[in-house]
Amino acid sequence: MNDFIATSKENEKMPNQINKIIRDKTQVNQYMRKYFKELSVVKCISDGLVVIDKFHRLYFLNESGKEFYFKPDSIKFYEDVFYGTSYYDMEGSQLNLETLPGARALSGETIANESIKIVRPDKTLYCSINGNPVYDENNVLIFAVLCIRDTTENMLNYMKIEQQRERLLKVEQEKNEALESSMKLKDDFLYLITHEFRTPISVINSALQAIELLCSKEITTNISKYLKTIRQNTFRQLRLVDNLLDNIRYGSGNFKFHFTRFDIVYATLEIIRSVEPYSKQKEIQLDFNSELIEKFVIMDEEKYERILLNLLSNALKFTPSGKRVTIMLTADTVTDSKMLCVSVKDEGIGIPKEMQQKIFERFGQVDGVLSRKNEGTGIGLHLVKQIVHSLSGDIKLESQEGEGSTFSIYLPIGLRESIKETSVLKEDENENCRIERAVSIEFSDIYYN
The missing domain is CATH 3.30.565.10 (Histidine kinase-like ATPase, C-terminal domain)
Structure with a gap:
């Protein structure tokens, strides 16, 4: 676990208070040993493991952790992760240092399965981050641990599925619009034909009324019977036409x-x-x-x-x-x-x-x-x-x-x-x-x- 301790040469460049903590077999070293007893086991984990101490110094616990950062060997402090790299949440909003999961975990926040987008000069990654702050026995925050999982393949597949779904929805919408247009055309045609049927029926009915009014004395019993039959069937046709017209009016929203x-x-x-x-x-x-x-x-x-x-x-x-x-x-x-x-x-x-x-x-x-x-x-x-x-x-x-x-x-x-x-x-x-x-x-x- 000595890899977690900065070299003597680097220590000389640190402020006196940091050198004092590290020379006293630092709490950082102590709690790292507690949480990561076997470094060889940590190195075998496929997810990236990163530690940020309370001085914002960043440690890669395994090689997988380096895969998420551009030029990881040049990164010493957490602020360096912005070198050539931009970070976005899944809504597309750009993240700054304060809103990055590592900085928030270092402030005492627990991060649970937070997805972010990493745009580097060489490629774009998607990852899911879990983060936990670690405290000493006096409840003083010592460091934060980040577990980073690469979800790029899953996210690209999801985006591909979403694009296909949107295309299918668009095709379905176009089909529905074509169907609605077809139904409207059918209703318009039916309305026109039905309305045309109504005109001769009304003329027949008017002629019947005129015959009964003007020729009442000339109408025999047999003729009267036939006229009743004509009138009744005229009403039947008029009822059918009116019902059809009203059904069409109701469907088109023109029912008054x-x-x-x-x-x-x-x-x-x-x-x-x-x-x-x-x-x-x-x-x-x-x-x-x-x-x-x-x-x-x-x-x-x-x-x-x-x-x-x-x-x-x-x-x-x-x-x-x-x-x-x-x-x-x-x-x-x-x-x-x-x-x-x-x-x-x-x-x-x-x-x-x-x-x-x-x-x-x-x-x-x-x-x-x-x-x-x-x-x-x-x-x-x-x-x-x-x-x-x-x-x-x-x-x-x-x-x-x-x-x-x-x-x-x-x-x-x-x-x-x-x-x-x-x-x-x-x-x-x-x-x-x-x-x-x-x-x-x-x-x-x-x-x-």
């Missing part, structure tokens, strides 16, 4: 809402009354139970009608004659929020458990003989779910195959900051005409004589 203040109890009752002819035709009893006598809400009235009409249409389509459909309106609290719950319960075919999520997907339908007898595209419930979620609400389904289904929608009861118009929904002729038209379109799959 117009919030008004109206009595939802009265609105629900009027909607139920408007579908009674269809329920009577199928000999299905419609029941309305409400724990509220009157409740004004801020909501998109037309969207609420659309939601309820879709649920009622499905309930009547899938409920056999002689059964019952019940509509319930209640106020409820869900996760500390006041919600309005509208439930439509039928006694129909029910929905298998494995299909209960699928029916809310676009074009999702329940397979089976009974469902195939009732025509539809499977767009309605998907759109209902989108509208309910856009209104900050939720939709739930409880169903048992063969016993019926209950669809419950939860809508928030709250005021919005800006309301452009107010609707009380009392005897309004235009309002009734609008509801009747909406019913005719939504129930066009149910033939009404």
Whole structure:
């Protein structure tokens, strides 16, 4: 261990206080012997071992320690490690003498697996450093020990992997952007075609109204029957087109809402009354139970009608004659929020458990003989779910195959900051005409004589 003691010639150049410590069989020598009993063992360690004493003199305990420094034989003091060399942390910030791990360990800090980048004139290294301060029995710091591990190969491999990952992410991002562009092009095309379909349907519907108005006396019973068939199928096509357009609008973020203040109890009752002819035709009893006598809400009235009409249409389509459909309106609290719950319960075919999520997907339908007898595209419930979620609400389904289904929608009861118009929904002729038209379109799959 005599290698740790400076030569006599060098000692003469040191300050008197340092010479005195070393001549007294220095504490540095004593504690180095304590921590490194066998120098031959230390020399065999692959990691570099470096000691910095309290006078900033630097000692290489093995050859591995020299590999991290430029011209190590010329380094006597820790300050010399900056000769031709720059040091950086892994964030890219340059380190000075005070922020280097060796100087911090010499100040009493324990260094644990700290990675730094060493830029020398001949090469660039990456290393991981552990450092510990060593104290004597009087708790006086004697020296600091650094254990330096070369991580250059691992770091270069990591950087290579990161570059590959970034390239893959970029390729994936480009693919996603191309896919989004393709989907937008598809939606734009579908929107254009669907919108073009709507124009002739509207013309046919207008022509039917003109025939009934202007030629009512000339219409025979058979012709009237044919006109009803044309009108009903026109409404069916109009319903399909409107659902497709709204799905596209929702997907593109162009789905508009117009919030008004109206009595939802009265609105629900009027909607139920408007579908009674269809329920009577199928000999299905419609029941309305409400724990509220009157409740004004801020909501998109037309969207609420659309939601309820879709649920009622499905309930009547899938409920056999002689059964019952019940509509319930209640106020409820869900996760500390006041919600309005509208439930439509039928006694129909029910929905298998494995299909209960699928029916809310676009074009999702329940397979089976009974469902195939009732025509539809499977767009309605998907759109209902989108509208309910856009209104900050939720939709739930409880169903048992063969016993019926209950669809419950939860809508928030709250005021919005800006309301452009107010609707009380009392005897309004235009309002009734609008509801009747909406019913005719939504129930066009149910033939009404």
